[in-house]
Amino acid sequence: MTLIDGKVLNILTGANSTQSCPICGASPKQFMSIRDLKSPVFEPKPSTLKYGVSPLHVWIRFLEVRSPEEKNTIKQRKQEIQKNFWEKMGLHINKPKSNGCGSTNDENIANLELFASITNIDIDLLRHFHIILVSISCEFRINFKKFNDFCIDTADLYFNKYDWYPMSATVHKILVHSAQIMEASLVPIGCLGENASEARNKFFKKDRIAHARKNSRSNNIVDVFNRAMDSSDPLLSSICLNNRTKNKLIRRVPHKVTELLELPAVPDNLDVASTSRHEDDDENCSSDDDIGMLSEYSFELEVDIEQDLE
Numbered sequence: 001m002t003l004i005d006g007k008v009l010n011i012l013t014g015a016n017s018t019q020s021c022p023i024c025g026a027s028p029k030q031f032m033s034i035r036d037l038k039s040p041v042f043e044p045k046p047s048t049l050k051y052g053v054s055p056l057h058v059w060i061r062f063l064e065v066r067s068p069e070e071k072n073t074i075k076q077r078k079q080e081i082q083k084n085f086w087e088k089m090g091l092h093i094n095k096p097k098s099n100g101c102g103s104t105n106d107e108n109i110a111n112l113e114l115f116a117s118i119t120n121i122d123i124d125l126l127r128h129f130h131i132i133l134v135s136i137s138c139e140f141r142i143n144f145k146k147f148n149d150f151c152i153d154t155a156d157l158y159f160n161k162y163d164w165y166p167m168s169a170t171v172h173k174i175l176v177h178s179a180q181i182m183e184a185s186l187v188p189i190g191c192l193g194e195n196a197s198e199a200r201n202k203f204f205k206k207d208r209i210a211h212a213r214k215n216s217r218s219n220n221i222v223d224v225f226n227r228a229m230d231s232s233d234p235l236l237s238s239i240c241l242n243n244r245t246k247n248k249l250i251r252r253v254p255h256k257v258t259e260l261l262e263l264p265a266v267p268d269n270l271d272v273a274s275t276s277r278h279e280d281d282d283e284n285c286s287s288d289d290d291i292g293m294l295s296e297y298s299f300e301l302e303v304d305i306e307q308d309l310e
């Protein structure tokens with residue numbers, strides 16, 4: 001059960017406050033006072049590591065500022081930053097949307113230098129945060145020991161530069177617990193992201209209007225639910241999968257992240273006999289044939305499904 005957000009996680013793990021860590025139960029005060037991330041205070045509570053990291057929400061929450069004090073100074077500074085973002089990068093930041101659904105917080109911020117100059121946040125810390133965010137979202141297996149070391153370095157950087165600003169529960173959860181979650185997870189945690197369930201929201205809106213009874217609220221919701229059940233059937237949801245994959249925005253994995261990736265282990269029983277079998281067609285084989293085989297496989301799978309449908 002990983003297609004969830006922070007609120008659901010708090011309920012599942014019985015966290016007593018939204019400000020404290022849902023995994024170890026530590027309080028915001030402890031986030032800052034205990035600098036040793038391996039401290040027993042941050043020991044995860046039993047069975048709290050199986051809910052993934054909700055990477056999509058982490059991207060939005062990572063630099064969120066919450067401070068009721070000095071309201072006017074903050075308001076002024078916020079307006080200044082918003083103005084600069086719009087003028088220099090053409091981005092609307094944290095403004096209510098015209099349709100009333102949430103606010104704009106664009107995560108497609110590519111130019112870190114410009115971002116750092118506008119927000120005045122330390123660029124090294126931003127780089128570290130960016131690498132961590134990409135690592136928890138990418139669908140490759142990360143070496144959790146290397147990643148944990150990187151998180152510890154990042155926490156040190158944070159404590160050195162911003163010891164006056166209380167760390168949010170999200171940043172604490174990622175820096176302290178994401179390597180533990182990786183270790184406890186069977187597949188790369190990027191594959192368990194809640195993007196899939198979030199992407200359904202726009203369909204629910206359409207379905208409520210165009211594909212559900214409107215004679216009562218409960219009928220309306222029952223129809224939307226049934227339609228979601230039908231369309232999530234593996235056979236139905238694989239229709240047009242190729243087109244959807246093609247339309248998916250593909251981003252390059254930063255070099256620093258590839259250094260944190262786990263290298264696939266070479267099986268011990270790989271003997272000469274099994275490799276020489278391919279010697280004849282060696283010229284056709286490129287070094288990245290693993291990836292080629294994977295995409296071929298998914299292609300073949302789809303052909304089968306289409307035949308079944310016919």
Ligand SMILES: [Zn+2]
Pocket residue numbers: 021022023024025026042172173176177
């Ligand atoms: Zn914690």
